[in-house]
Amino acid sequence: MRKKRQALLVNPWIYDFACYDLFAKPIGLLKIARLLHNLGLEIDFIDCLDRLHPEMLKFSPFQNLSGSGKYYYEVVEKPSIFKEIPRRYKRYGMPPRVFEDLLKKIKKPDIILVTSGMTYWYRGVFEIIEILKTRYPDIPIILGGIYATLYYKHALKHSGADFVFKGGDFKELLYLMGKILRRDFSCQKIDSYLFPFYELYPCNGYIALRTSSGCPFKCSYCGWYLLEATVHQRDPKEVCSEILYFHRRLKVKNFAFYDDALLYNPDKHIKIILKEILNYNVSLNFYTPNGLNACFLDEELAFLFKKANFIQPRLGLETASSRRQKITGGKVNLHTITQAVNFLKQAGYSSSEIGIYLLMGLPGQSFAEIKDSIYYAHSLKVRVYLEEYSPVPGTPEYQNAKLDENLNPLWHNNSVFPLYKGNYHRFQKLKDLNHKLNERLVRRRGGNV
Numbered sequence: 001m002r003k004k005r006q007a008l009l010v011n012p013w014i015y016d017f018a019c020y021d022l023f024a025k026p027i028g029l030l031k032i033a034r035l036l037h038n039l040g041l042e043i044d045f046i047d048c049l050d051r052l053h054p055e056m057l058k059f060s061p062f063q064n065l066s067g068s069g070k071y072y073y074e075v076v077e078k079p080s081i082f083k084e085i086p087r088r089y090k091r092y093g094m095p096p097r098v099f100e101d102l103l104k105k106i107k108k109p110d111i112i113l114v115t116s117g118m119t120y121w122y123r124g125v126f127e128i129i130e131i132l133k134t135r136y137p138d139i140p141i142i143l144g145g146i147y148a149t150l151y152y153k154h155a156l157k158h159s160g161a162d163f164v165f166k167g168g169d170f171k172e173l174l175y176l177m178g179k180i181l182r183r184d185f186s187c188q189k190i191d192s193y194l195f196p197f198y199e200l201y202p203c204n205g206y207i208a209l210r211t212s213s214g215c216p217f218k219c220s221y222c223g224w225y226l227l228e229a230t231v232h233q234r235d236p237k238e239v240c241s242e243i244l245y246f247h248r249r250l251k252v253k254n255f256a257f258y259d260d261a262l263l264y265n266p267d268k269h270i271k272i273i274l275k276e277i278l279n280y281n282v283s284l285n286f287y288t289p290n291g292l293n294a295c296f297l298d299e300e301l302a303f304l305f306k307k308a309n310f311i312q313p314r315l316g317l318e319t320a321s322s323r324r325q326k327i328t329g330g331k332v333n334l335h336t337i338t339q340a341v342n343f344l345k346q347a348g349y350s351s352s353e354i355g356i357y358l359l360m361g362l363p364g365q366s367f368a369e370i371k372d373s374i375y376y377a378h379s380l381k382v383r384v385y386l387e388e389y390s391p392v393p394g395t396p397e398y399q400n401a402k403l404d405e406n407l408n409p410l411w412h413n414n415s416v417f418p419l420y421k422g423n424y425h426r427f428q429k430l431k432d433l434n435h436k437l438n439e440r441l442v443r444r445r446g447g448n449v
């Protein structure tokens, strides 16, 4: 019998100033794991960001087992370009020694696949590749994921991977793998949608899922269309089966939707998914860490959210300036956001349960505009999440920012980008203001205003 081919799949650790596991799972890599498993390969999988891995629980034993939570971290020396920044730089996730110990326990792979997240997390990716190359010098490594796609040339030049894979075309990936492993995968049928292979985790606190790819909008600061050019919504029944499958198989109650466009085409998509789920006698929690699009939220949908147990729904406003709303893509306006908040309140959500995302630090955005946006969002009596702008290469806003062509992607980090222009303290003041207004909201009758 032919020996089964062994594939090792790795999600690297992260270097950042701040990082929190807000339902972050490497869905792309987990889909690839399922694909390769279906094709008969043996899979080894190491997620260096798995907070619930038995080896990680030894470091931080008091983990919140149910959902999002804090990563274990170690403070490291800052890269020299960040010397002036008054914050600690950390490596989040598995310490390298634990990763190397795990490698000792697995069979030698025939092929290695490494994923990558944000462009400014590339340092962790490079370190993982270096460790793997030292241990398995003759084994080909393919690097893919968001950084590899958005910053392809950088990854090609600096990552140390043997192959850098741009995008998410699995047929192309199988063609490449076929060449490397000297096997013909070309006749293989790829399932229209592969459930991410969450069974590979020793313990699952939550499941992150996508019900669609692409986005019907094209906001000037967002790189979504560079990653997924066409909009496709999955069959609602299939999404429902995925949720029920993981609930029954892995006993998971918490589900996080990754889609920004989750509410697009609501009558034919999200409403059907939720009505279908409500037909089953299951008690689940749903989370939307990405901002939802207010223009698709109507009264019926708000009630369905409440009934299906959507926890703390968050809406994307980004700015209260009507002018900037228009020039950045027109996905939302003040009327739609106010209406959406009202629908959620009528459905039974309290003020502090509803969240609005704002963006600060967009090129050309004045401090006065951000301040007005903070006051406007708080006037709706909701919790406001003030996010720092992170420049995404290839987007119109990246061009507007007039960044040096060879800017080190470490500067894309939303925690430091405002500093790039030397405005750290002014941004900090706005964050403090927002924090104070959020505290005030919670103090008022426990948020039930």
Ligand code: B12
Binding pocket: 018, 019, 020, 022, 023, 024, 025, 026, 027, 028, 029, 032, 113, 114, 115, 116, 117, 118, 119, 120, 142, 143, 144, 145, 146, 147, 149, 150, 165, 167, 168, 169, 173, 210, 221, 222, 223, 224, 227, 228, 258, 259, 260, 289, 290, 387, 388, 389, 390, 391, 392, 393, 412, 414
């Ligand atoms: C879910 C999500 C989040 C979640 C979870 C993030 C996380 N850490 O995982 C939350 C809400 C927390 C979040 C927050 C932020 N996010 Co976000 N987020 C996303 C989103 C919507 C989906 C990512 C994802 O999992 N996709 C699903 C899978 C299917 O795609 P994938 O992993 O890329 O995999 C595909 C391919 O790449 C390939 N592939 C993947 N791995 C591998 C490996 C190999 C070997 C191969 C061959 C192929 C391959 O296969 C897949 C096939 O489709 C993306 C947009 C997008 N469309 O991807 C933005 C995105 C990644 N986020 C972005 C940004 C800017 C942010 C924030 C900074 C926003 C802010 N200003 O606060 C914060 C940062 C928070 C943090 N520090 O993590 C940017 C990244 C920009 C950058 N410079 O890299 C993106 C691209 C969106 C955008 N605005 O343009 N985000």
Ligand code: SF4
Binding pocket: 215, 216, 217, 218, 219, 222, 223, 224, 260, 261, 293, 329, 331
């Ligand atoms: S609606 Fe959201 S996902 Fe779509 S382009 Fe705008 S910011 Fe990106």
